[in-house]
Amino acid sequence: MSSTQIDFYYDYTSPYGYLASERIEAVAARHGREIRWHAILLGAVFKITNQRPLLEAPIKGDYAIKDFNRSAREHDLRFTFPETFPIGAVAACRATLWLREHDDASFRALTVPLVHALYRAYFVDGKDISPAETVIDIASATGVDTHALSAALGEQAVKDALRMSIDSAITNGVFGSPTFVVDGEMFWGNDRLDMLDRWLATGGW
Amino acid sequence: MSSTQIDFYYDYTSPYGYLASERIEAVAARHGREIRWHAILLGAVFKITNQRPLLEAPIKGDYAIKDFNRSAREHDLRFTFPETFPIGAVAACRATLWLREHDDASFRALTVPLVHALYRAYFVDGKDISPAETVIDIASATGVDTHALSAALGEQAVKDALRMSIDSAITNGVFGSPTFVVDGEMFWGNDRLDMLDRWLATGGW
Numbered sequence: 250m251s252s253t254q255i256d257f258y259y260d261y262t263s264p265y266g267y268l269a270s271e272r273i274e275a276v277a278a279r280h281g282r283e284i285r286w287h288a289i290l291l292g293a294v295f296k297i298t299n300q301r302p303l304l305e306a307p308i309k310g311d312y313a314i315k316d317f318n319r320s321a322r323e324h325d326l327r328f329t330f331p332e333t334f335p336i337g338a339v340a341a342c343r344a345t346l347w348l349r350e351h352d353d354a355s356f357r358a359l360t361v362p363l364v365h366a367l368y369r370a371y372f373v374d375g376k377d378i379s380p381a382e383t384v385i386d387i388a389s390a391t392g393v394d395t396h397a398l399s400a401a402l403g404e405q406a407v408k409d410a411l412r413m414s415i416d417s418a419i420t421n422g423v424f425g426s427p428t429f430v431v432d433g434e435m436f437w438g439n440d441r442l443d444m445l446d447r448w449l450a451t452g453g454w
Numbered sequence: 455m456s457s458t459q460i461d462f463y464y465d466y467t468s469p470y471g472y473l474a475s476e477r478i479e480a481v482a483a484r485h486g487r488e489i490r491w492h493a494i495l496l497g498a499v500f501k502i503t504n505q506r507p508l509l510e511a512p513i514k515g516d517y518a519i520k521d522f523n524r525s526a527r528e529h530d531l532r533f534t535f536p537e538t539f540p541i542g543a544v545a546a547c548r549a550t551l552w553l554r555e556h557d558d559a560s561f562r563a564l565t566v567p568l569v570h571a572l573y574r575a576y577f578v579d580g581k582d583i584s585p586a587e588t589v590i591d592i593a594s595a596t597g598v599d600t601h602a603l604s605a606a607l608g609e610q611a612v613k614d615a616l617r618m619s620i621d622s623a624i625t626n627g628v629f630g631s632p633t634f635v636v637d638g639e640m641f642w643g644n645d646r647l648d649m650l651d652r653w654l655a656t657g658g659w
Contacts, residue, residue: 298513308503309629312642322659323649424514437517440645444528454527 255445256430258287258418261338263426264317264330265439267372270364270427271326272442280449282431286349286364288342289418290411291426298424302335320439327369333377339411340381340402341367344388346410347401359393366391460650461635463492463623466543468631469522469535470644472577475569475632476531477647485654487636491554491569493547494623495616496631503629507540525644532574538582544616545586545607546572549593551615552606564598571596 255277259266277284295301304310314330321328345367348360366387370376378384381402389395401407418428422435429436429445434453436445448454460482464471482489500506509515519535526533550572553565571592575581583589586607594600606612623633627640634641634650639658641650653659 298511300511300514306503306505306629308627309505312627312629312640315640316642319659323652422513422517424511424517435517435520437521438645440643440649443648444645447528454524 253282254431255282255284256287256421256428257284258289258423258426258428258430260289260291260426261341261367261371261378262335263291264313264328264372265320266426267368268317268320268324268326268328269429269439269442270368272324273427273429274361276442276446276449279446282449284361286345286360287414287418288338288345288364288411289415289423289426290337290339290342292337293415294419294424297419300424304334327373329373329375331371331375331377333379336371336377336379338367338379340384341378342411342414343402343407344384344393344398346414347398347407348393350410356393356397359388359391362391363388363393458487459636460487460489461492461626461633462489463494463628463631463633463635465494465496465631466546466572466576466583467540468496469518469533469577470525471631472573473522473525473529473531473533474634474644474647475573477529478632478634479566481647481651481654484651487654489566491550491565492619492623493543493550493569493616494620494628494631495542495544495547497542498620499624499629502624505629509539532578534578534580536576536580536582538584541576541582541584543572543584545589546583547616547619548607548612549589549598549603551619552603552612553598555615561598561602564593564596567596568593568598 257273259270273284303313317330318328345360345363348356348363351357367378367384370387371378376383378387385395385398388398421430425437427439431445431449434448462478464475478489508518522535523533550565550569553561553568556562572583572589575592576583581588583592590600590603593603626635630642632644636650636654639653
């Protein structure tokens with residue numbers, strides 16, 4: 250855990266996670282921070298915190314879809330609410346964490362491009378990214394060695410990496426997507442990205 | 455409904471509602487808008503939208519208290535999480551709506567001072583504002599005719615005004631506190647106040 254790090258926890262089925270993923274790098278760069286990308290699955294977290302998915306809430310869910318679109322438009326981000334929603338992005342998470350932890354730096358360098366490619370496939374192109382084959386296709390277009398990835402998706406160590414990513418999120422008090430942690434301070438929600446920016450600019454308050 | 459209006463829906467037991475109440479007037483003034491103060495009780499709304507109070511959620515509730523304080527500090531607002539929480543602010547709502555709808559302009563002029571006095575009594579001084587006697591004391595210090603208020607709190611028309619305020623909120627899709635509506639566009643949450651400001655500055659996007 251470097252002190253110049255932003256821990257970015259996100260679920261691939263989270264619209265606000267997608268929106269934040271498109272802006273977090275600019276915030277990090279402005280303050281000389283590196284991002285650690287924590288792909289997680291919120292299902293397990295939701296059970297512990299006794300939450301239900303946002304869109305299942307009557308009235309609130311309708312507002313949320315409107316707000317996703319409005320929040321995207323404000324920052325000129327492409328966004329289309331996917332027909333298949335929510336999804337369980339197990340393979341997408343495993344692929345991301347496998348790249349992030351890879352021994353070979355040329356693999357690790359593809360982590361962030363893959364994060365964006367997966368998120369955009371889902372929230373821009375409307376592609377259901379839950380099947381492993383779809384993740385492999387997207388990874389291939391991103392330049393990832395698909396033979397290595399296909400093998401990795403079945404490995405116990407890669408499955409464990411996702412389990413650990415989720416456990417670590419829970420241990421750190423993460424309960425939603427996106428969540429940012431800097432210097433022990435946690436910020437939840439795409440709408441906290443500007444606050445995070447001001448926090449880093451001022452050193453906090 | 456004037457087109458130069460901001461509809462501000464809030465519950466007196468809502469910390470984010472208090473925080474927004476301290477900043478909404480500056481936003482309104484910047485854009486030449488008037489505020490219509492809709493005191494509501496979220497209990498009825500929560501039943502319909504199947505939500506539970508934020509602080510009852512494990513983990514998420516702890517974060518929320520931290521975030522209340524951090525959000526207050528950022529804007530130099532005084533805030534102390536009250537010992538008695540949540541409360542049912544029926545009398546506070548009725549007093550507010552009674553003033554707002556009063557025939558006498560000198561009574562109506564006390565609406566906003568009373569909103570601030572009630573909110574600050576609860577979230578700055580930690581005073582439980584649920585008893586009618588407490589509301590009357592606070593109103594008295596604000597310059598309200600307490601004989602008239604005491605009588606009003608028992609009147610059917612005043613009870614109906616609160617019921618209508620809540621019904622109107624539900625009809626308009628309000629599900630949380632604070633909620634702002636301008637020109638048919640709804641914004642939910644204290645953290646949407648800056649977005650509302652930008653929306654009014656640009657004419658929306």
